[in-house]
Amino acid sequence: GVAQTTYRDVDRDAPEPLQIWVEVARQAAEDSGGHDVLNAVDSLHIVYPMSWQYDDAPARLAARLGLKDGGRFYSGISGTTPQQLVNQAAREILAGRSEMALITSGEALATKKRLKQRGHRPDWSHRLTEKRPLPFEDPFHPSEIAHKVFQAYVSFAIFDVARRAHLGLDPEENRRRDGEILARLTGIASNNPKAWFPIAQSARELIEVSPQNRMISYPYTKNMVAIMDVDMGGAILLTSHGKADALGIPADRRVTLRGFCAAQDPVYVAQRDEMWRSRSMAAASAEALRCAGVSIDDVAHLDLYSCFASSLNFALDALEIAEQDTRPLTVTGGLPYFGGAGSGYITHAIVSMVEKLREDPTAFGLVSGVGMHMQNHVFGVYAGTPGPLMLPDEDAVQALVGRVPVREIESRAKGTAEVVGYRVVHDREGPSYVVVVCDLPGGARCYANVLDPDIMASMQSEEWVGRSVELVPGDGEVNLLVS
Numbered sequence: 125g126v127a128q129t130t131y132r133d134v135d136r137d138a139p140e141p142l143q144i145w146v147e148v149a150r151q152a153a154e155d156s157g158g159h160d161v162l163n164a165v166d167s168l169h170i171v172y173p174m175s176w177q178y179d180d181a182p183a184r185l186a187a188r189l190g191l192k193d194g195g196r197f198y199s200g201i202s203g204t205t206p207q208q209l210v211n212q213a214a215r216e217i218l219a220g221r222s223e224m225a226l227i228t229s230g231e232a233l234a235t236k237k238r239l240k241q242r243g244h245r246p247d248w249s250h251r252l253t254e255k256r257p258l259p260f261e262d263p264f265h266p267s268e269i270a271h272k273v274f275q276a277y278v279s280f281a282i283f284d285v286a287r288r289a290h291l292g293l294d295p296e297e298n299r300r301r302d303g304e305i306l307a308r309l310t311g312i313a314s315n316n317p318k319a320w321f322p323i324a325q326s327a328r329e330l331i332e333v334s335p336q337n338r339m340i341s342y343p344y345t346k347n348m349v350a351i352m353d354v355d356m357g358g359a360i361l362l363t364s365h366g367k368a369d370a371l372g373i374p375a376d377r378r379v380t381l382r383g384f385c386a387a388q389d390p391v392y393v394a395q396r397d398e399m400w401r402s403r404s405m406a407a408a409s410a411e412a413l414r415c416a417g418v419s420i421d422d423v424a425h426l427d428l429y430s431c432f433a434s435s436l437n438f439a440l441d442a443l444e445i446a447e448q449d450t451r452p453l454t455v456t457g458g459l460p461y462f463g464g465a466g467s468g469y470i471t472h473a474i475v476s477m478v479e480k481l482r483e484d485p486t487a488f489g490l491v492s493g494v495g496m497h498m499q500n501h502v503f504g505v506y507a508g509t510p511g512p513l514m515l516p517d518e519d520a521v522q523a524l525v526g527r528v529p530v531r532e533i534e535s536r537a538k539g540t541a542e543v544v545g546y547r548v549v550h551d552r553e554g555p556s557y558v559v560v561v562c563d564l565p566g567g568a569r570c571y572a573n574v575l576d577p578d579i580m581a582s583m584q585s586e587e588w589v590g591r592s593v594e595l596v597p598g599d600g601e602v603n604l605l606v607s
Contacts, residue, residue: 125156125377126475128358130318130463137235138355140248141173142181144230146188148359152226156361158371164363166194167222169209171229172201172259174352174466175236177252184250185228195222199467200259202495203429204386204502205229206360206470211384211502213362214513223367229468230357237353261496265392267535270601271559271571272549277341277349278559279393279497280432281547283400284343286561287437289545289589290400299343302433303327305453306348306460309430313457318472320354320463342548342555342584347460350431354463358471360478365510379478382488383416383505385409385516390530393497394561394569397529399545402498404525405442409492409503411521415514416505418488420444423505425480425489426451427473430458435494455480455489469493474504481508537562537570537595537603543588544569548580555580560605562593570595572603579605 127148131138138144153161168191170181178184182196195216199205206229213225236246264274273279288298304327314324330347333339337347363371368378387404390396413419420443428439436453445451455476456462459469470493477489485508493502541562548558558574572595574580582588598604 125152125161125361126359126478127151127155128318128472128475129356130320131355132320137238138232140246141175141230141232141357142178142184142188142249144232144357145170145185145228145359148230148357149189149226149228152359152361155377156373157377158368158373161361161371162189162191164224164367164371165191165226165361167213167216167225168195169197169213169225169227170199171205171209171468171471172199173229173231174201175232176246176248177256178250179252180250200261201467202261202500203431203467203469204493204495204500205467206474207384207491207493207502207504208386210360210362210381210474210504211386214381214384215515217362217364218513218515224361224363226359226361227471228357228359229465229471231465231468232355233353233466234355261500262391265533267533267571267601268392271573272557273393273559273571276431276497277344278547278549280434281341281344282393282545282559282561283438283498284432284434285547285589286399286545287401287434289587295343295585295587299331300327302343302348303331305436306330306433308452309454309458310461312452312454313461316457316462318356319457319461320351320356321461338552339550341550344432348433350459350464352464352466354465356463356465356472358468358475360471360474376482378510379481380507380510381504381513382507382511383412383414383514383516384503385411385415385518385521386500386502387518387521387525388501389499389525391499392533394533394571395530397531399561401441402438402501403528405438405501407521407524408501409443411516412503412505415516416488416507418505422488423490424451424484424487425455425477426453427455427477427491428453429470429492429494430454430460431464431494435498438498439492477506481506485509532568534564534568534570535601536597537564537572538597539595540565541570541593541595543591543593546583546588548583555584558583562595570603572605573598574605576606
């Protein structure tokens with residue numbers, strides 16, 4: 125059973141996340157076509173909501189739904205989370221420790237933003253009385269914090285530039301290609317009534333800078349980046365075929381998880397020896413497909429994590445999907461156009477994939493997720509017809525990824541260095557600063573900022589990757605690129 129909802133009416137505030145979870149859970153139970161489905165749930169998995177910190181979210185939702193005692197899981201923050209929770213629940217069911225799992229996510233970030241604009245704060249239930257740090261998947265490196273690398277629109281743009289340079293693409297040609305691949309997503313979103321922005325846009329409309337589409341983080345404009353401020357939620361019910369039979373769930377409602385795998389690249393951006401690709405994407409996707417017994421050519425439906433163009437391009441490279449391949453890259457419309465509901469986007473991707481495979485039961489579908497600074501990756505393979513689930517050897521996959529050299533990060537650097545990636549951050553007045561990743565003599569890496577307006581302008585019209593540059597110490601723990 126699956127369900128998803130979008131509260132897109134700007135004149136109506138969405139309910140709080142707890143109520144969203146309740147609504148979509150009940151809808152998913154009804155969607156299954158079975159009887160007493162929620163009474164069978166013995167494992168509850170909740171994606172952490174960015175909208176609100178609850179005192180005990182799993183206990184509150186279990187009480188609202190009247191769930192029996194069982195496992196209670198509350199995630200951290202990551203774009204991989206919903207598929208990881210599905211993977212965890214599947215392992216428990218296969219091991220006989222659980223019979224039915226509910227996985228749910230929900231965000232009311234757009235409502236929270238509107239309330240703030242009206243001078244109000246949310247008056248939602250069961251607030252955590254003491255503030256806790258956000259449960260990010262991985263810690264931040266002190267040098268990344270010093271050089272302002274903690275925002276995703278910074279790191280993903282750096283990877284975009286590194287890949288562009290590796291392929292030898294002209295900067296504007298690369299932006300054009302990014303626009304074309306994202307325009308394909310908008311076509312899907314425009315036909316999806318659940319999408320936050322159901323509007324088809326051309327590549328030119330996406331990449332052309334205007335007052336309504338300002339540059340955010342070169343090479344990305346506003347219309348090219350994921351949008352978290354949405355109100356939406358989703359729910360997935362996962363069980364065995366035996367339990368589905370006992371609950372009277374019709375065969376034509378069932379979609380089967382056939383393979384999955386997760387892997388991690390080095391945690392920090394500058395640590396990655398090859399910044400133009402993801403080895404863990406390639407290894408994890410290959411293992412998920414192997415477990416499902418199919419190749420990527422056998423997969424009819426895709427939903428590739430699309431927070432930025434670089435995550436899409438890295439996935440296409442890892443899966444060896446050719447540029448001329450005509451398969452749609454998303455079943456939702458993607459994070460910038462369907463909406464990137466905090467850590468919950470993949471819930472919607474899975475729900476939409478289930479709906480697609482019910483319509484096309486002989487097909488396979490693949491869903492991917494990306495977490496933090498594109499270091500965490502997960503893939504799930506689904507089928508419209510029953511088949512065995514083979515568990516992945518994730519330790520072997522991670523060991524394979526771990527054979528790649530990891531660069532040391534030098535917090536302070538001066539003298540000659542070579543640029544390996546960068547991005548130009550803009551505010552509403554124009555370029556404000558640049559983050560650069562540099563190779564140092566001896567093999568280590570460092571971060572640096574650029575504040576010189578002439579260099580910032582040049583970095584948006586010329587290729588700086590591969591250039592020899594000069595670094596000097598800046599304020600605090602910051603390195604500055606000066607020439």
